[in-house]
Amino acid sequence: MVFFFSKRAETKRKDIPKDDYDEIVKLFKRCDVNKDGKLSWEEVKAGFRKLQSRFPLYRTHRAFQMADENHDGFINVDDELDKLVTYALDCYPGTIKLRLI
Secondary structure (H helix, E strand, C coil): CCCCCCCCCCCCCCCCCHHHHHHHHHHHHHHCCCCCCEECHHHHHHHHHHCCCCCHHHHHHHHHHHHCCCCCCCEECCCCHHHHHHHHHHHCCCCHHHHCC
16 A cells, blocks of 8 residues: 655755746735734645645645644744745746745
């Protein structure tokens, strides 16, 4: 039997255009509606909906597996946002500008 989600995938920030990275950072920071510096499950899901994801619930689940290092149920904007943004950019290579129109 194969377990697809048993290991945390490593995210690396390589060959990511700075403009795309900055756009996604702004998008997820805008999703922090209560301005507490942490992204909840619903806030991250809203971010993937803004990216026009066909599977926002799945993307949110995977994002929390990759970015929520302390497993508190939130993605800290100061510490863990980089991993969330890297994951989002890995999901949509080369299509960020078209998705944000």
